[in-house]
Amino acid sequence: MTNWKEKVIYQIWPRSFNDSNGDGIGDLVGIIEKLDYLKRLGIDLIWLSPVYLSSNKDYGYDIDDYYHINPEFGTMEDFDKLLEEAKLRGIGIIMDLVANHTSDQHEWFKKALDDPSSPYRDYYFFRKGKEGSPPNNWMSFFGGSSWTYDAKSKEYYLTQFTPNQCDLNWENVNMRQGIYDIMRFWLDKGIAGFRMDVINAISKDEELRDKDPDKKGLQFPAELTLNRPKTHTYLQEMNREVLSKYDCITIGEGALAGQEDVVRYTHPDSKELQMMFHFDLHMLGCGSLGRYDFRKLYRWRILDFKKVLISWQTEMQKQGGWIGSYLSNHDQRRQVSLFGDDKKFRRESAKALCLLNFTLRGTPFIYQGEEIGMVDCPLRQHEWRDYEAINAYEVLQQMMHVPAFIARSIIKKANRDNARTPMQWNAMKNAGFTTGKPWIKVNPNYMQLNAEDDEKHPESILTFYRDTIAFRKKHPVLTWGSFTSLCDAHKKAVVYIREDNKEKLFVLINMSNNHTKINFKNTNIKAPRLIYSTHKEERPFEEIMKLAPFEGRVYELN
Numbered sequence: 001m002t003n004w005k006e007k008v009i010y011q012i013w014p015r016s017f018n019d020s021n022g023d024g025i026g027d028l029v030g031i032i033e034k035l036d037y038l039k040r041l042g043i044d045l046i047w048l049s050p051v052y053l054s055s056n057k058d059y060g061y062d063i064d065d066y067y068h069i070n071p072e073f074g075t076m077e078d079f080d081k082l083l084e085e086a087k088l089r090g091i092g093i094i095m096d097l098v099a100n101h102t103s104d105q106h107e108w109f110k111k112a113l114d115d116p117s118s119p120y121r122d123y124y125f126f127r128k129g130k131e132g133s134p135p136n137n138w139m140s141f142f143g144g145s146s147w148t149y150d151a152k153s154k155e156y157y158l159t160q161f162t163p164n165q166c167d168l169n170w171e172n173v174n175m176r177q178g179i180y181d182i183m184r185f186w187l188d189k190g191i192a193g194f195r196m197d198v199i200n201a202i203s204k205d206e207e208l209r210d211k212d213p214d215k216k217g218l219q220f221p222a223e224l225t226l227n228r229p230k231t232h233t234y235l236q237e238m239n240r241e242v243l244s245k246y247d248c249i250t251i252g253e254g255a256l257a258g259q260e261d262v263v264r265y266t267h268p269d270s271k272e273l274q275m276m277f278h279f280d281l282h283m284l285g286c287g288s289l290g291r292y293d294f295r296k297l298y299r300w301r302i303l304d305f306k307k308v309l310i311s312w313q314t315e316m317q318k319q320g321g322w323i324g325s326y327l328s329n330h331d332q333r334r335q336v337s338l339f340g341d342d343k344k345f346r347r348e349s350a351k352a353l354c355l356l357n358f359t360l361r362g363t364p365f366i367y368q369g370e371e372i373g374m375v376d377c378p379l380r381q382h383e384w385r386d387y388e389a390i391n392a393y394e395v396l397q398q399m400m401h402v403p404a405f406i407a408r409s410i411i412k413k414a415n416r417d418n419a420r421t422p423m424q425w426n427a428m429k430n431a432g433f434t435t436g437k438p439w440i441k442v443n444p445n446y447m448q449l450n451a452e453d454d455e456k457h458p459e460s461i462l463t464f465y466r467d468t469i470a471f472r473k474k475h476p477v478l479t480w481g482s483f484t485s486l487c488d489a490h491k492k493a494v495v496y497i498r499e500d501n502k503e504k505l506f507v508l509i510n511m512s513n514n515h516t517k518i519n520f521k522n523t524n525i526k527a528p529r530l531i532y533s534t535h536k537e538e539r540p541f542e543e544i545m546k547l548a549p550f551e552g553r554v555y556e557l558n
């Protein structure tokens with residue numbers, strides 16, 4: 001069996017990766033064209049965000065048919081070719097399994113909607129309303145009610161994301177078998193495994209009770225829809241019936257999953273999943289309702305970031321859980337803009353964040369464009385494409401009475417589109433992404449910020465990613481070793497030791513845009529040897545260590 005934990009994974013959001021036929025939309029042939037680029041980077045696996053037939057209200061996450069490729073992306077032949085070409089380069093393909101919901105155009109849902117007595121009706125949650133209102137007070141992830149009304153049957157159905165993403169009822173055994181069939185179909189083709197979309201949301205409160213019934217208005221029902229006990233039962237069944245029969249990787253997306261939850265999902269004894277993403281680093285600075293919750297938006301400090309990071313590292317290690325370690329993806333702002341400095345210290349902070357992600361305990365993920373230090377692309381209202389952003393603009397004004405210009409500025413900052421603008425390949429028109437009209441704006445900074453330039457420069461962010469991937473692979477301690485945090489109270493730098501019985505590595509990263517000092521007098525850290533760093537100058541160890549803005553170093557301790 002493959003040891004998937006030691007792999008390096010690159011996420012492709014296909015629509016914005018590379019367009020091969022000039023229609024302005026990235027596609028599978030476009031990905032094939034870039035496989036050599038990915039091979040040079042040194043990654044092992046590609047996680048492909050959904051490429052199935054989709055209604056595209058949530059760009060691929062609202063699936064009409066799991067057995068067909070979205071024609072915008074190509075054909076099943078293109079997919080098979082991608083799989084084969086990737087394999088030739090030693091790269092595996094991870095598919096995105098969206099099993100919490102289907103789109104309302106999926107044949108299951110169409111049958112369910114057409115005929116209330118159809119067996120498919122129970123594949124979803126159809127309920128009568130309460131006094132002219134939805135069945136309960138649940139608020140959707142994207143704002144507004146979680147229920148969508150069907151005028152024909154006068155019933156509502158549960159839609160926890162967009163109104164066309166219909167939540168599946170995992171209580172229904174035939175539905176579950178239907179999902180397992182889909183999984184077998186792709187695994188039999190030879191894919192490497194699955195990233196599972198909001199997999200911790202598949203079981204809901206049996207009675208679909210109101211959240212905080214005494215409160216007025218919609219409530220986000222976290223405890224009633226996330227990490228429910230039965231989620232584990234279903235995942236164990238999925239593992240027994242499907243996953244255990246294949247040598248495959250499994251990564252769950254744990255939307256708002258806590259540490260105890262992630263341990264249960266990923267502990268080898270649970271026989272559920274191998275690893276899980278958590279959201280806690282990205283929730284920093286957000287209100288309880290998420291990125292657009294303006295009521296509690298606050299500025300976080302590096303100490304807050306460290307606290308979350310260190311606590312996840314230590315707890316997962318102590319309790320035997322395993323995370324997918326990431327700083328950005330298609331749902332989050334660009335990591336340099338969010339956690340680093342996208343102006344003066346763009347290069348330095350991109351490298352510092354890379355070093356951080358690749359020296360932690362967990363399996364490292366890279367999101368397309370991260371490896372060249374892409375930054376948020378602020379968009380004007382008519383350039384927004386994401387449903388969540390467009391909807392939040394209305395919700396902020398109507399439900400929360402925020403003036404339009406403030407709503408716009410909140411959206412502009414947090415919009416998922418920030419990280420969905422096309423990959424910047426070169427300095428040619430549209431950053432070399434397409435010869436046609438791109439489906440979403442290309443960040444105008446592509447003349448100075450693109451992969452071709454970075455490939456030429458030994459000091460570039462891209463070169464640093466390559467070197468860092470190679471560095472991680474050369475030092476298995478970075479994957480398997482223990483994690484011990486030092487200097488917890490230091491306000492700027494993250495400091496930790498990774499250790500196994502062969503090696504002891506000492507990592508220091510300045511997360512700030514200021515110079516900083518760390519005092520190692522009176523500690524037993526003496527004269528370690530520098531083996532890797534973000535800055536190329538000689539950096540001998542000093543008892544009072546000085547770090548430049550976003551400087552990171554790795555020493556070997558005796």
Ligand code: TEU
Nearest residue numbers: 058061141161197198255290291331388
């Ligand atoms: O994301 C789950 C999820 O919780 C996000 O919706 C997150 O809360 C949101 O981005 C915060 O702004 C997954 C996918 O990664 C996302 O792209 C989908 O929109 C969502 O599920 C629904 O399938």
Ligand code: CA
Nearest residue numbers: 019021025027
């Ligand atoms: Ca195309």
